[in-house]
Amino acid sequence: MKYNFRKIEKKWQNVWQKKKFLMWRTIDFVKKPKIYILDMFPYISGEGLHVGHVEGYTATDILSRFYRMNGYNVLHPMGYDAFGLPTENFAIKIKKNPLSFVPKHIDRFRKQLRSIGFSYDWSREIATIDPEYYKWTQLMFLKMYEKGLVYEKEAPINFCPSCKTGLADEEAIGGRCERCGSQTEIKYLKQWHIKITLYAERLLNDLETLDWPENIKEMQRNWIGKSEGYEVLFSLENSNEKIAVFTTRLDTIYGATFVVLSPHHPLALKITQPDYLLNVENYIYEEIKKERFGIYEKEITGVFTGSYVINPLNNKKIPIWISSYVLAGYGTGAIMGVPAHDERDFNFAKKFDLEIIQVVKPEKRIKIELPYVEEGILISSGEYSGFKSDEAREKIGQDLIDRGLAKKTVYYKLRDWIFSRQRYWGEPIPLIRCPQCGVVPLKEKDLPVTLPKVKSYEPTGTGESPLKNIKIWIKTRCPQCKGPAERETQTMPQWAGSCWYYLAYILKNQKSKGKYEIVWDKNKLKYWLPVDFYVGGAEHAVLHLLYARFWHKFLYDIGWVHNKEPFQKLFNQGLILGPDGQKMSKSKGNVINPDEVVKEYGADTLRMYEMFLGPLEAEKPWSVEGIKGVFRFLNRVWSLAQKLKKEKPDKSKKSDEEIKYALNSLIYETTEGIKKMRFNVVISKMMVFEDLLRAKIEKENIYDREAFLTFIKLLFPFAPHLSQEIWSLFGKKNLLDFEPWPKYDPKLLEKKQFSIVVQINGKKRGILISDKETLTEKEIKEKVKALPLYEKYLKNKKISKIIFVKGKIINFVVK
């Protein structure tokens, strides 16, 4: 009988559905060890699931099935992220409201996920666009508002003057509108910000407590970008005005030969000498214009102000310049230029012919080239000469602080989170603008603020939200004075919904029939948190993972959750490339569609092949031919099942030593391999074991049914449909989900046979087979005499040294 995967997979998917997926339904508070295995939920597009989703989802499915069989209470849920720009753009293109098609797209995703046999707890399914869901997103925003974490401030957006709409950064690459190609502008709009920067220190420090890939942690650290330094006051010559600069290298202050202000610096014009004013004004005007159009030039530019400041340490008079290489938004917007010890200052000094004074030398090397940016020993620094950089910083810092001219400061690259989008397809921000009371937050009972179901939401032309045009929706009453007021028309960013979805799975009320309901139950959160395994692509290394961590910490602060970090262990799957080794993309025509693979080879083959492709974390290309190998393997497993079934079990031939040992070691390898997510290796071991079972039948007429059925249990997390079908083929009535995971005997893991490699000068020259591990050096030396290599390499040679590793190797060093 042929392996009819279509029939088998359909059959078992129907059985699981008929049982209402109860075998995967997770019960809260069960007295078993808990484990929360989470996928990054998919963004709902019209394209449906791609092979990258299947990769991560298969990995977590294997883990989930494995831990269930090992007696864990496993939470393994799935949901849908569906607000956001891509969908809105698609909706504009097809001239339909997202509400009219997004639910259909969700249905399609669900259908696809089920067709691959993922064992989710479907009773906990969520979608970010459900009003019951985003009611909570809005409520959490209100809590942040209440705690003073939300403020409104002008912030730049990319604006396309031709499409008359705001663009996301990724839609305005290189200052060009992605859709029409016209030059984009930077427009300043009042936008809502969340003070994530208040959490910078905690977001940084708590990384230490997480079991995440080191590179992802490093990326987050760099993103937060903490730098500790000093703010130093430089006094203007002939004036009381002081300019504050920020530096992390206070030890180089004797080498400061100029000061640079950003063009946005409030003192820029004020301190400029009359003769220089025209020049400076022109420069500032040009630079701000370039900024508006998002033009960034590598070339260093700048202009002299005619003014000078006095270096507070050596009283040296140094010129003040203005240059756009100094950023307004970081530090104080002003720096001290130390060209000898900073690359950019060096280039600036070279270009404008400014003085370069070396004040730090390396501790060991003598010859150096300027700029020398590392630390070292101070020279030409007055009383501080001879100090090491770090000591000098402390000392100079303290002396300046004593004189009231400096303070210790910490700056972060991390910026506050711009939380508004001038878009329709997002959670409406639940605030009211009242002509009497100003901005007023809505009351909890008035949530959710739902999106109006309108047909058209064309851009307003001003960069404002399309909701601005929907007058009936905007008009409302002020919750405070009850007078006429307007709704906020900006919506939340796509990240909002994904900041707490892992909590929603826990909190969803599974009992409420039909109706979707979230009940905040801290005991449940206490039982399930933190997420034990979080698997997804590295593209979310910074933003999603940082925002979600921040969100969680906020909920911790207001007492809604009890722990400080949401995701204890993170695992990043590697990208699956197209067969040509390129990133999959429609334009390159190298996209592999999982639906088609399921149709041609079946879900089990798809799952297993994606796991066999290579290490889960590695980037690896799809191979159209390669998948046949896994397909053949499953076919062989199937035909082996047929053979075993036909043959009456013959008791005398039943147990075979070789099979016993091989099976025991396979159980070990599979158990440990799954825990470490080394699925590709586990599968290769299964292939070897299957070969053995078949060889035993064909060559020795040994039919070991028990071993085979144990093997099927090991295969089950990888290929659930086939395994379950074979299981039932042998008269087993239960679902494999409820079978306990096979145990291995550590004693049997020890090898029965040892091959001892015989080396001459480190090169393998022969091999000794022994059934004892404990062969002594003496015994081996005797045995070696019988080997052919003896005549050639050892006889009549002087052995100067013997290296012997018990049970492994013996190395004769000869002259």
Place this chain on the structure above:
RNA sequence: GCCCAGGUGGCGGAAUUGGUAGACGCGCGAGACUCAAAAUCUCGUGUCCUUUUCGGACAUGUGGGUUCGAGUCCCACCCUGGGCACCA
């Protein structure tokens, strides 16, 4: 430019407390089955030398080093992928 990860057969990849390099799969070659093809099965398959056998040499990006022994450790360099990019 800086930070991180990685370079192993024709291809995807195994092998790290330093101890048989190339497991497993793809592809390829030969054979069996077949009228034939597909499918399946069996055997072979790093490169080179050797008439064959026996065997040997060379091989884990490049060049050095440590070691009885290096894919694995150290130094320098080259290449690929990812992230950040005037952050003082």
